[in-house]
Amino acid sequence: MINSDLKIxxxxxxxxxGAVRGGIRSGRLPETTIREDISTILEKFNLLHEGKLNNAAAVLFGRNFYYYPQCLLRLxxxxxxTKDEFIDNQRVNGNIYNLLDVAMAFFFKHLSLSGKIEGLYREEELSIPYKALRESCINAFCHRAYHRPGSSVGIAIYDDRVEIENSGTFPLDMTIDKLLSGHNSEPQNLIIANVLYKxxxxxxxxxxxxxxxxxxRRVGIPEPExxxxxxxxxVVFHYIQNTVGQNPTVTPQLPHSNPTVPPQVEKVLTTIGSKILATKEMMELIGLKDKSNFLENYLYPAIGLDLxxxxxxxxxxxxxQKYRLTEKGKGLFKQQ
Incomplete structure (x- = not known):
């Protein structure tokens, strides 16, 4: 829907x-897109038509959500x-890209890390696989009903399960059985889905x-419901009870490594040190080019461990936005 009050x-x-760079990296957008002006990019994303933006532009890239209360994530x-007692309770307004980052950081904060030795290094993994949680969140943001002002996406973490909820329904003629048996993609919000894909x-x-x-299946937990x-x-993800929020028991990877911190997180600690750094600065210092890899394996776990x-x-x-060590992180950094 066109919104005449919304401005670039x-x-x-x-x-x-950032979305453009992701599209170029994946080959879904031509490299020349990075040199185009914002209006042209928005037109190619079908977010701008004859000089007017639509509401999908605010959902995807908005900064002020006073008029979009439904751009809300409950955590x-x-x-x-049960829901009798909170350990943590948050409500965050933001665009889809913001809220996806907030959601994944929340999982790293409250789900435990476990790991296995792969060669010289230990591969760390959440109680529920990162890719499964991320995909579920993307679906929730992409396919939810945005026309309801009081609606939202909700994430609830219990001792035995994670529930990810969004307002809305399945497409017409879509049942859970059809969903599980394989189906043609029927995005509820085609413009939003197309931008997220690109x-x-x-x-x-x-x-x-x-x-x-x-x-x-890969990690041996029940299939999602x-x-x-x-x-x-x-969507409900079940996992082994009493593993949520516990400090992971980690086998030392290499001599002198901290026994409670994955090597990727150690790298973040030593990179930041006494400085305050942006994501791009950390990636350059560590020598990484894949932002998704950096967020998933380095930064989010460091935030989740309160370092x-x-x-x-x-x-x-x-x-x-920049990042610094917490008091806990400073303590570990001094030990290295």
Whole structure:
């Protein structure tokens, strides 16, 4: 829907260019796109037509959500297996790219890391596979009902499961059985889905459910459950009880390495040290080019272990966002 009150200046230009870089990296956008002006890029994303933006532009790249209260993510960590007592409770407004980062950082904060030795290094993994959780969140943001002002995406972590919920329903004629048996992709919000695909957030059309199932099978936890009541859709991931939020027991990888910290996180600690660094600066110092790899395996685990903190925790995509060591992180850094 066209929104005549929405201006290009209301959008996060850095987020737009980040999406472009993702599209170029994946080969879904031509390299020349990086040199185009913002208006041209928005037109190619079908977010701008005859000089007017649509609401999908705000959902994807907005900065101010006063008029978009439904751009909301609810995050809760409950004690036990019921909603009787909160351990953590947050509500964050933001665009899809912001909220996806917030969601994944929340998982690293409240789900335990476990690992196995692969060669000289230990491969760390969340209680529920990162790719499965991320895909479920992407689906929730992509396919939810945005026309309801009071709606949102919700993440609830219990001692035995994670539930990811979004407002909305399945497409017409789509049932859970059809969903699980393989189906043609039917995005509820085609423009949003197309931008997420072009920017490499959506890996491919119609394969998300299979990816979630295969990832859970790979690590030996139950396959995810899919539910709907006509007003909302939610996914349930079960895992071994009493593993949530515990400090991982880690076998030392190399001499002098900290026995409770994965080597990738150690790298983040030594890179930041006494400095305050942006994501790009850390990647350059570590020698990484793949931002997704850096976020998944380096930065998010460091934040989840309470060793690194953002300067602007309520706005992950803040134009001046940088990271520093927490007091806990400083203590470990001094031991190295």
């Amino acid at each position: 200046s209301d959008l996060d230009e850095q987020a737009i260019m 809760a960590r409950f004690k036990g297996t 920017s490499e957030v959506l890996e491919s059309w119609g394969r998300g459910i299979g990816l979630m199932i295969n990832e859970c 899919f539910h709907t009541d006509g007003n909302a859709v939610w 690194v903190e953002p300067l602007y925790p309520e706005n992950p995509k803040h134009p001046r």
